[in-house]
Amino acid sequence: MDKLIYACHEELDEIWQLFVDAKKNMETQGICQWTSSYPDKEIVKTDICKKQLLIHKNESGEIVSAGTLSPEFLAQEESHGYNEHTKCIQRLVTKASEMGNGLGSAWLKTCLRDFCKAGDAIYSLTNHTNKPMQHLFEKTGFSLIETTSVTGREAFGPFYIYKRNR
Numbered sequence: 001m002d003k004l005i006y007a008c009h010e011e012l013d014e015i016w017q018l019f020v021d022a023k024k025n026m027e028t029q030g031i032c033q034w035t036s037s038y039p040d041k042e043i044v045k046t047d048i049c050k051k052q053l054l055i056h057k058n059e060s061g062e063i064v065s066a067g068t069l070s071p072e073f074l075a076q077e078e079s080h081g082y083n084e085h086t087k088c089i090q091r092l093v094t095k096a097s098e099m100g101n102g103l104g105s106a107w108l109k110t111c112l113r114d115f116c117k118a119g120d121a122i123y124s125l126t127n128h129t130n131k132p133m134q135h136l137f138e139k140t141g142f143s144l145i146e147t148t149s150v151t152g153r154e155a156f157g158p159f160y161i162y163k164r165n166r
Helices: 009-029 041-049 103-115 131-139
Strands: 053-057 063-070 086-094 121-127 143-148 159-165
Touching: 009 041, 009 053, 009 063, 009 086, 041 053, 041 086, 053 103, 063 103, 086 103, 103 131, 121 131, 131 143, 131 159
Parallel strands: 086 121
Antiparallel strands: 053 063, 063 086, 121 159, 143 159
16 A cells, blocks of 8 residues: 545545445444444535545555544543543444555554554544454554443444554
8 A cells, every 4th residue: 555645525425435335244244343324424414524534545546544543532521541642543444345455454544543642642443343343453552451342332232442543
């Protein structure tokens, strides 16, 4: 992966299809991460408008992975030391046909290298059923720091908060 770039509004439909496919794939695998209404297209659009959605394109120009790097997620919780050096990775997806080819790992490593500074603390959250994401976090140096529940998704069981320092 050469680089990540900020998504633009014209790419919304292509990006949204990644999420539609990811939701279907998660359901098939029994992963209780997202709901039919979360994330929705409006959330993805907001991520684009805030310049927080980072994408990777293949040589053909197709978007093959996308994720949000935000300073906002969990910011209200000061117990972990969230501050201006805090970043949160959310809604990381890869193209369904490319799953298992290392694109999630490449997205994450490139994001850390190019968009996070020394001293940053990077957090993310995943459901206990999302074993592929847990594996991805662990192999890229994140540590499980807490188990929590997510409002509106309590029926999905525990969610894990992961952290890595840059």
